[in-house]
Structure formats: C-alpha cells, structure tokens
Amino acid sequence: MDNFSFYSPTYFAFGKEAEKRAGELVRRFGGSKVLLHYGGSSAKKSGLIDRIKESLANEGIGCVELGGVKPNPRSGLVYEGIDIVRKEGIDFILAAGGGSSIDSAKAIAAGALYDGDFWDLYSGTPITQALPVGTVLTIAAAGSEGSGDSVITKEEGMFKRGTGSDLIRPKFSILNPELTQTLPPYQTACGITDIMAHLLERYLTNTKDVVTTDRMIEGLLLAMIEESPKVIADPDDYEARANIMWAGMMAHNNSCGVGRSQDWISHDIEHELSALYDCAHGAGLAVTFPAYLSYVYEHDTSRLVQWATRVWGVEDDKEDPKAVIFEGIARYRAFLRDIGMPQTLGELGGNEQDIDKLAHTACYGNGRDGYLRGFVELNEDDIKQIYRLMI
Amino acid sequence: MDNFSFYSPTYFAFGKEAEKRAGELVRRFGGSKVLLHYGGSSAKKSGLIDRIKESLANEGIGCVELGGVKPNPRSGLVYEGIDIVRKEGIDFILAAGGGSSIDSAKAIAAGALYDGDFWDLYSGTPITQALPVGTVLTIAAAGSEGSGDSVITKEEGMFKRGTGSDLIRPKFSILNPELTQTLPPYQTACGITDIMAHLLERYLTNTKDVVTTDRMIEGLLLAMIEESPKVIADPDDYEARANIMWAGMMAHNNSCGVGRSQDWISHDIEHELSALYDCAHGAGLAVTFPAYLSYVYEHDTSRLVQWATRVWGVEDDKEDPKAVIFEGIARYRAFLRDIGMPQTLGELGGNEQDIDKLAHTACYGNGRDGYLRGFVELNEDDIKQIYRLMI
Numbered sequence: 001m002d003n004f005s006f007y008s009p010t011y012f013a014f015g016k017e018a019e020k021r022a023g024e025l026v027r028r029f030g031g032s033k034v035l036l037h038y039g040g041s042s043a044k045k046s047g048l049i050d051r052i053k054e055s056l057a058n059e060g061i062g063c064v065e066l067g068g069v070k071p072n073p074r075s076g077l078v079y080e081g082i083d084i085v086r087k088e089g090i091d092f093i094l095a096a097g098g099g100s101s102i103d104s105a106k107a108i109a110a111g112a113l114y115d116g117d118f119w120d121l122y123s124g125t126p127i128t129q130a131l132p133v134g135t136v137l138t139i140a141a142a143g144s145e146g147s148g149d150s151v152i153t154k155e156e157g158m159f160k161r162g163t164g165s166d167l168i169r170p171k172f173s174i175l176n177p178e179l180t181q182t183l184p185p186y187q188t189a190c191g192i193t194d195i196m197a198h199l200l201e202r203y204l205t206n207t208k209d210v211v212t213t214d215r216m217i218e219g220l221l222l223a224m225i226e227e228s229p230k231v232i233a234d235p236d237d238y239e240a241r242a243n244i245m246w247a248g249m250m251a252h253n254n255s256c257g258v259g260r261s262q263d264w265i266s267h268d269i270e271h272e273l274s275a276l277y278d279c280a281h282g283a284g285l286a287v288t289f290p291a292y293l294s295y296v297y298e299h300d301t302s303r304l305v306q307w308a309t310r311v312w313g314v315e316d317d318k319e320d321p322k323a324v325i326f327e328g329i330a331r332y333r334a335f336l337r338d339i340g341m342p343q344t345l346g347e348l349g350g351n352e353q354d355i356d357k358l359a360h361t362a363c364y365g366n367g368r369d370g371y372l373r374g375f376v377e378l379n380e381d382d383i384k385q386i387y388r389l390m391i
Numbered sequence: 392m393d394n395f396s397f398y399s400p401t402y403f404a405f406g407k408e409a410e411k412r413a414g415e416l417v418r419r420f421g422g423s424k425v426l427l428h429y430g431g432s433s434a435k436k437s438g439l440i441d442r443i444k445e446s447l448a449n450e451g452i453g454c455v456e457l458g459g460v461k462p463n464p465r466s467g468l469v470y471e472g473i474d475i476v477r478k479e480g481i482d483f484i485l486a487a488g489g490g491s492s493i494d495s496a497k498a499i500a501a502g503a504l505y506d507g508d509f510w511d512l513y514s515g516t517p518i519t520q521a522l523p524v525g526t527v528l529t530i531a532a533a534g535s536e537g538s539g540d541s542v543i544t545k546e547e548g549m550f551k552r553g554t555g556s557d558l559i560r561p562k563f564s565i566l567n568p569e570l571t572q573t574l575p576p577y578q579t580a581c582g583i584t585d586i587m588a589h590l591l592e593r594y595l596t597n598t599k600d601v602v603t604t605d606r607m608i609e610g611l612l613l614a615m616i617e618e619s620p621k622v623i624a625d626p627d628d629y630e631a632r633a634n635i636m637w638a639g640m641m642a643h644n645n646s647c648g649v650g651r652s653q654d655w656i657s658h659d660i661e662h663e664l665s666a667l668y669d670c671a672h673g674a675g676l677a678v679t680f681p682a683y684l685s686y687v688y689e690h691d692t693s694r695l696v697q698w699a700t701r702v703w704g705v706e707d708d709k710e711d712p713k714a715v716i717f718e719g720i721a722r723y724r725a726f727l728r729d730i731g732m733p734q735t736l737g738e739l740g741g742n743e744q745d746i747d748k749l750a751h752t753a754c755y756g757n758g759r760d761g762y763l764r765g766f767v768e769l770n771e772d773d774i775k776q777i778y779r780l781m782i
Contacts, residue, residue, distance in 0.1 A: 001634065005402065006405065007403070011396065011400075208630070211614045215614040216607060216614075219607045219610030219611075220603065243601070246392075
C-alpha cells in the first residue's frame with residue numbers, strides 16, 4: 001500500500017426533506033449571501049429552488065440565483081457567475097443539481113477569488129483560495145458532492161479539463177433521495193454507470209496488497225448491481241435510490257481509493273466523446289469501459305479474474321482466465337444494456353470517421369505527450385483500436 | 392434507510408514515517424502548545440515520543456508530557472491532565488497510543504473547557520466545547536482515531552461510561568502501520584477482534600433496505616479475515632498491518648453504519664467484563680460476541696444467514712438456516728481461537744459466581760431500567776444466560 005493523506009470534511013445531511021436544512025447549513029459554514037446555482041427548469045418546476053430559498057430566507061441569508069447550467073458545464077456560465085459574485089458581494093456558492101451544477105459552482109468559487117482567468121486553474125495553476133461551496137444533490141452520479149474535483153468544458157474548441165483541491169470540496173452536501181425520483185430513467189442509468197466507473201477506475205491498480213480497498217470497492221459494486229435494476233423498474237423506489245445515492249458518494253470521496261494507484265484512462269477516452277458529441281458522460285462510459293477492459297485485460301489477468309468472479313459471480317476457471325474475464329465483461333455489458341445504456345459509438349451520436357481525430361486529441365490534447373497512462377500505458381494507435389471496439 | 396447526518400472531518404496522514412508530520416499538523420489545526428498524552432514505556436523506549444517531540448520542536452510548538460495511560464483508561468489521570476492543561480496554558484491535546492490514550496485525551500480536551508467535574512460529560516451532560524485533539528495511532532483497534540467517541544473507567548466502583556461529540560473527534564490522526572509492528576501478538580489479536588466487533592455491531596440492524604452499508608461491512612470483514620492471520624504469523628508484515636489499520640478506521644468512522652439502527656449490546660455486556668476483571672476489551676469481545684449471537688440469532692435468521700454465507704463462506708441451506716448460522720458462528724469462533732483469543736469466561740480471569748452481579752450491573756448500572764436494547768431487547772435473565780454461554 002502507498003502512503004497517502006485522506007481528508008473528507010464534508011458534512012452530509014441525508015434523507016427525506018433534507019433540503020429544508022439548507023439555510024441552517026449555509027449559516028453553520030459561514031455564509032451570509034448565497035449564489036444559488038442550478039441547471040434547467042426541472043429544479044425550478046419541482047419547487048426545489050423555492051424550498052431552498054425559503055430555507056435560506058428563514059435564516060436571513062441573502063440569495064442571488066444563477067440557473068442555466070448545462071450537462072458538461074461550460075466556461076461561459078462560470079465567467080458570468082464570477083462576475084455576479086464579485087458585484088453582489090456573495091460569500092457562499094450553493095449548487096442545486098447534479099455533477100454539472102456542482103462542478104460549475106466549484107469553478108465559480110475558486111475563480112471569484114482568483115486574480116486572473118479562472119481557466120488557469122483548469123490548466124495547471126493550483127487553487128490557493130476559494131469561497132465555500134455547498135450542494136443540494138439531485139442526481140446520484142458524479143460524486144462531486146463529496147469530492148474536491150471539478151471538470152469544465154471550454155466552449156472555444158469544446159474541450160474538457162479538470163482540477164482538484166480540498167479548497168473546493170463542499171462544506172456540506174444535502175442528499176435527499178426523493179429529489180432523484182423525478183429523473184428520467186436514461187439519466188438515472190447514466191448516473192449508475194458513472195458511479196460504477198468511479199469504482200472500477202480505482203479498482204484497476206498496479207499497487208499490490210490493497211485487500212481492504214479492493215473489498216470495499218467490490219462491496220459497493222455488488223450493492224450497485226443489486227439496487228440499480230430496482231430503480232429502473234420503479235423510479236419511485238426510495239430505498240434503492242437511497243442505497244445508490246450513498247454508494248455514489250462513497251465511490252468518489254476516495255476512502256476506497258487511498259493508498260493505491262488508480263486508472264482513469266477510460267474517463268480520458270470518454271471525455272473526448274462527450275466533448276465532441278455532447279453525449280451524457282455516463283452513456284459515454286457505458287460504451288467506453290467494456291471496450292477498454294477487453295483491450296487491456298492481459299496487463300493483469302488475476303485482477304480482472306478477481307473482478308469477474310467476485311463482482312459478477314463468474315465461476316473461476318484456472319485453465320482459462322481469459323474466458324472468465326470475458327464472461328465478466330459480457331455480464332457488465334448486459335447489465336448496462338438492461339438499464340438502458342448504449343453499447344456503440346453510433347448510439348452516442350458518434351461516427352467511425354472521427355476516430356482518428358478522437359484518438360489524436362485524447363493523446364495530444366491538454367499538453368499530453370502522446371500517451372495515456374494509468375493501469376497501462378497506451379499510445380495513439382492503442383486508443384484508436386479501443387475506439388474501434390466501440391463500433 | 393433512516394435519515395442521517397454524517398460528518399468525518401478528521402485529516403488522516405497514513406504510511407511509513409507519518410509521525411514526522413505531527414508538528415506540521417498540530418500547526419495546521421491551530422495548536423501552539425501541546426499536551427503529549429501516552430501510555431506505558433513502549434512508546435518512550437521505541438523512540439516514538441522523541442520523534443514526535445522533535446517534529447513539534449521543529450515547528451516551534453511547546454510540549455508537556457503526560458504518560459501513564461492504562462488500558463481501560465481511568466478518570467484519575469484525566470483529572471491530572473485537566474489540571475496540567477489549565478496550569479500550562481495548553482491549547483492542543485496530542486495522544487500517542489491506542490484507543491486508551493486517545494479516549495483519555497478526548498476526556499481531557501473536553502474536561503479542560505468544562506466548568507465542573509468532567510465526569511458529568513460521561514453521565515449525560517452534553518459536550519459543548521473542547522480543545523482540539525490529534526492522534527498518533529500505535530494500535531489498530533478501537534477506531535477512536537476517527538470517531539467522536541470516548542470511554543472512561545471511573546476508579547470508584549470500576550465502571551465504564553462513554554460519551555460522544557463531533558467536538559472531540561480528532562482534527563488529525565497519524566496512522567503509520569510500522570508503529571503497530573512491535574505490538575505483542577495478543578494485543579494485535581485483541582485489536583483485530585475489536586475492529587470486527589465494530590463492524591458486526593453495525594451489521595446487526597433492524598432497518599430494512601440497507602444494501603450499500605451491508606455490502607461495505609461484509610467487504611471490510613472479508614478483508615479482516617484475509618489479512619489478520621498474516622500479521623499473527625508474521626508481525627512484521629507491513630502490508631497486512633496497513634490493510635488492517637485502514638479497515639479499523641473505516642469500521643468505526645461510521646460511513647458503513649449510517650442510516651441504520653445498530654446493536655452494541657455485546658459491547659455493553661463486554662464492558663462489565665473488562666471493568667470487573669480488567670481484561671483487554673478485545674479479548675472480552677472474543678468471548679462475548681459468539682455467545683451473544685448464538686443466543687439472539689432467531690430474531691432475524693435471514694440476516695444471520697446472510698452473514699454466515701457472505702462473510703464466512705458457509706454454503707446456504709434453505710431447509711436448515713439454524714445450521715448455516717451456527718456453522719458461521721463456529722467459523723468465527725475458530726478464527727478468533729486461531730489468532731490467539733480466549734474462548735471462555737475463565738480464560739478472561741472471570742468466575743461463574745460473578746454472573747449474577749455482572750448481569751445486574753449490565754442491566755441496572757448507569758441508570759438503566761433493567762433492559763439492554765439494540766438488535767433485540769434483553770432483560771437481566773437473558774443477560775445471565777448469555778454470560779453462562781461463556782463458561
């Protein structure tokens with residue numbers, strides 16, 4: 001196991017009607033005037049925004065609204081948010097929504113206190129200060145509610161870049177599974193896929209002797225496999241929603257990823273898809289991850305056999321580990337298909353003719369040197385072959 | 392799943408030589424003069440105390456030492472610590488040791504700012520303020536390094552009482568698995584037993600639909616079953632020590648216990664044993680828990696079958712769930728025996744003739760009304776029968 005530091009100081013308020021605690025929690029964590037940042041009309045129509053504003057008003061906390069966050073959140077709205085924060089003297093950013101609203105809120109929180117273009121903070125300049133951030137989560141997916149990570153899409157060129165700092169980790173996150181019940185099944189399934197991908201990115205390690213975190217990841221994956229079909233069959237299944245919501249937080253607050261190398265190549269490959277085709281991140285991962293696994297499995301067959309047997313219940317066969325692994329991949333793919341996820345590039349709105357461009361950007365974009373490195377090291381040709389496996 | 396709040400803001404510095412960060416971390420969390428609180432001579436002889444003092448000195452942080460914490464830490468030393476803190480103007484309590492040193496440090500931290508007898512805070516008066524606490528952990532066991540809990544033994548009458556508050560949750564905890572390598576095998580095994588008991592106390596719930604936390608607990612138990620025999624066979628197995636150390640923290644920071652009722656009756660039954668016989672808490676649990684399970688299993692056979700099959704690998708038998716459960720208990724008992732734990736009251740230094748007294752104190756001590764409540768509700772006669780199962 002590698003040496004590590006772990007710090008997860010987010011306060012979680014979990015359960016029915018938990019959004020009524022928004023005002024109390026902003027107050028507790030030092031806010032007096034809030035930028036309430038959210039996405040489309042659903043949060044407004046459902047009454048959620050009004051309930052949050054009422055809770056803030058009850059505590060005498062001022063509030064300025066900024067809606068309009070899109071999936072794969074854009075730099076343009078971040079600039080707008082930073083302007084509002086500075087003009088209005090706002091001291092707390094409260095996101096209501098999924099990973100996109102939260103990531104956008106984090107960018108505003110850091111950008112508002114940065115004396116320069118906030119995009120610098122997504123291009124290598126470390127974050128040194130940020131306004132406090134809180135969240136009211138409405139989609140179990142990104143894990144952004146418990147992480148110090150944020151990914152933003154630059155509109156000029158449509159490329160995605162991420163940053164990370166404990167300074168933008170939410171002070172509190174309100175997790176009410178009821179709020180996820182109105183999500184369309186497709187978005188619910190995208191969230192499920194993303195949560196499972198966060199676990200699998202951590203599972204694909206080259207660090208030896210990581211039994212505790214291995215077992216935690218396997219346990220969380222087993223819970224996802226058990227609970228996910230229930231919410232697809234019945235969107236109002238509160239209990240399954242609650243289990244998925246907590247698993248989504250645990251998947252990404254890194255308590256099951258400490259002390260081990262992690263992968264994240266599939267995320268890099270997927271980011272090119274959602275940037276170019278503006279598809280949902282989870283849908284892109286559903287197409288990417290099985291293709292990736294079937295390309296790289298030889299790097300560590302015993303780890304992939306462990307995954308297939310413990311997580312997918314494949315019977316072990318010492319004579320034929322490849323068959324065991326591919327049965328695991330087949331079950332993973334079938335699971336994703338059954339919850340309504342796409343299987344191919346075409347279903348994502350993608351095109352075979354873009355593969356060269358996708359692979360090139362993945363390997364050379366963002367100052368990369370022609371390789372993606374994680375569980376394995378892949379060059380542009382490898383990445384092309386993985387994209388071809390998605391056809 | 393029940394509504395819950397979860398807040399675990401402890402900073403963890405994990406790995407080899409991590410104690411060298413003590414000064415930096417005390418500084419980060421606002422300390423300028425430390426009470427360094429520890430147990431017996433081993434921390435001194437091993438050079439740990441000197442290394443911590445050097446790290447503090449490097450940051451210009453003052454330090455007053457208070458050693459002498461005993462297992463089942465006593466109220467007397469807490470009073471002494473409170474006096475020193477007040478006289479010396481100390482603003483940070485740093486514990487070096489296992490759960491006993493940490494629990495004692497927490498009591499001093501809260502007691503020093505309390506205008507009255509600190510024992511009030513262990514008798515129902517809530518903690519409203521406390522000095523910050525940090526820890527350098529040397530025994531993977533109690534989970535006190537990541538929790539807001541503390542248990543102290545009152546010397547007059549030798550009875551144990553606990554308290555809990557986020558205010559006494561450590562600001563940071565330094566977890567270096569190397570520091571646990573010098574522990575005698577018996578103490579190592581006591582720690583293992585305690586960690587597994589913390590998981591099982593959470594597993595025994597009456598809350599339905601808690602798949603995510605069930606799977607996390609099962610995963611952590613499987614890791615403990617895999618890693619524990621390795622450290623008993625080879626005390627210098629750093630990797631197994633590291634896995635156990637992280638599992639011990641995760642077992643008790645409550646991320647796998649949220650949203651569900653928990654049990655803790657076995658802890659109550661055990662506390663009477665370690666208070667009366669001054670045996671190690673873990674050893675007491677090794678005798679208590681199998682006896683307890685074999686007495687209460689009928690309350691929820693499907694949960695106990697789930698435990699036996701998933702954690703202990705017992706083959707399911709729908710015709711005979713009792714046999715499945717008792718095979719699970721037998722494997723649990725054999726595991727504990729194999730790591731060197733006692734099996735009977737006699738091995739703990741206990742005596743059959745004390746059973747009436749033990750059961751009476753368990754049921755009526757601490758203002759109790761004659762019952763222990765958790766997974767089940769037990770009266771004095773039930774408790775006697777459980778103690779008898781330990782003969």
